[in-house]
Amino acid sequence: MLTLGIESSCDDTAVAVLRGDREVLYDLISSQTARHAEFGGVVPEFAARMHQEAILPLLAAGGIKDGMFRGERLDLIAVTRGPGLMGSLLVGVLTAHALSRAWDVPLIGINHIEGHVFANILAHSELEMPFLSLIVSGGHTEILLVEAPCKYRLLGGTRDDAAGEAFDKAAKLLGLPYPGGPEIDRLAKQGDARAFDFPIPLKNTNVVEFSFSGLKTALLWRVKQLGGGRLPVNDLCASFQRCVVECLINKLELAVRQTGVKRVAASGGVAANGALRDALLSSDKWSAFVPPARYCTDNAAMIAAAGAARHARGFSTPFPFAPDPSLELEAAAV
Numbered sequence: 001m002l003t004l005g006i007e008s009s010c011d012d013t014a015v016a017v018l019r020g021d022r023e024v025l026y027d028l029i030s031s032q033t034a035r036h037a038e039f040g041g042v043v044p045e046f047a048a049r050m051h052q053e054a055i056l057p058l059l060a061a062g063g064i065k066d067g068m069f070r071g072e073r074l075d076l077i078a079v080t081r082g083p084g085l086m087g088s089l090l091v092g093v094l095t096a097h098a099l100s101r102a103w104d105v106p107l108i109g110i111n112h113i114e115g116h117v118f119a120n121i122l123a124h125s126e127l128e129m130p131f132l133s134l135i136v137s138g139g140h141t142e143i144l145l146v147e148a149p150c151k152y153r154l155l156g157g158t159r160d161d162a163a164g165e166a167f168d169k170a171a172k173l174l175g176l177p178y179p180g181g182p183e184i185d186r187l188a189k190q191g192d193a194r195a196f197d198f199p200i201p202l203k204n205t206n207v208v209e210f211s212f213s214g215l216k217t218a219l220l221w222r223v224k225q226l227g228g229g230r231l232p233v234n235d236l237c238a239s240f241q242r243c244v245v246e247c248l249i250n251k252l253e254l255a256v257r258q259t260g261v262k263r264v265a266a267s268g269g270v271a272a273n274g275a276l277r278d279a280l281l282s283s284d285k286w287s288a289f290v291p292p293a294r295y296c297t298d299n300a301a302m303i304a305a306a307g308a309a310r311h312a313r314g315f316s317t318p319f320p321f322a323p324d325p326s327l328e329l330e331a332a333a334v
């Protein structure tokens, strides 16, 4: 069973070919990050145009043509249907429709969040279900209970900014380049994480919910207070990062207490963060799973894996389908 995965929901164009559940045969990503950096963030219209330039060359580079991958017939095409940026999603979804029709290969639409869950299933054959999935990216901060493949319960999410967005905004106000997460991660290594105390939002509430906008404002005030001159950027980065990680770990601990599930898997761009990975992997409250950095950020192998799992369980998406920028993760029955 060969699945072609296509991902274009934000600013990475990605194409992958997967055999069965886990064998990644081809996996290529065309990143637009450097092109958006000069604007300090993703410019949606620009992103859509760059997806359009990248997508056919990515397929060609993999030797994917006429419904075949290097001489072997493709059995399924899986494409990210949402959530994401409308213009970006359109490129992937329309390309996938055209290929599906022209090659007579079935097409399935995948929720991007479900894709991030599958990044862990793909990377860890030993990961048993049920497990808790922490999705932390530029657009999402959610904890899901994964009861079985394709069967999820949303335990909670963010009230305002996503964790990655908080990193990016914090970096911006410290004068650091976009994307801010990796930059804060890097500078925090040379800083004192206890130099500044920022409030840990929703710390003592009994709900699995996050809020990061207050933390960002606290950082802003602290920067103003410190006045002009040279800012202790490394200490500010380390302290801010410690607080974001504490928020995430606190709520994971609550989710473990509420569900009794002691396996935790993290994915999404922020799961590449060194301090978060250390905190997850060193906790004695759970066994932690984090995919390699390549599968934390957006990629098409995870979309192909989710597609193959859905297809194997008899799910399909009525053809044709439109992109849905605010697609909800349905709690599918198995």
Ligand code: KG4
Binding pocket: 010, 136, 137, 138, 139, 140, 163, 164, 165, 167, 168, 179, 180, 181, 182, 185, 268, 269, 270, 271, 272, 273, 274, 296, 297, 298
């Ligand atoms: O999953 P992703 O590649 O794209 C989305 O679906 O959003 O996540 C990108 C986000 C950005 O906000 C970026 O700053 C953050 O992930 N990120 C990090 C790190 N690497 C990427 N945040 C903290 N530490 C990192 N090492």
Ligand code: ZN
Binding pocket: 112, 116, 137, 268, 269, 297, 298
């Ligand atoms: Zn993502």
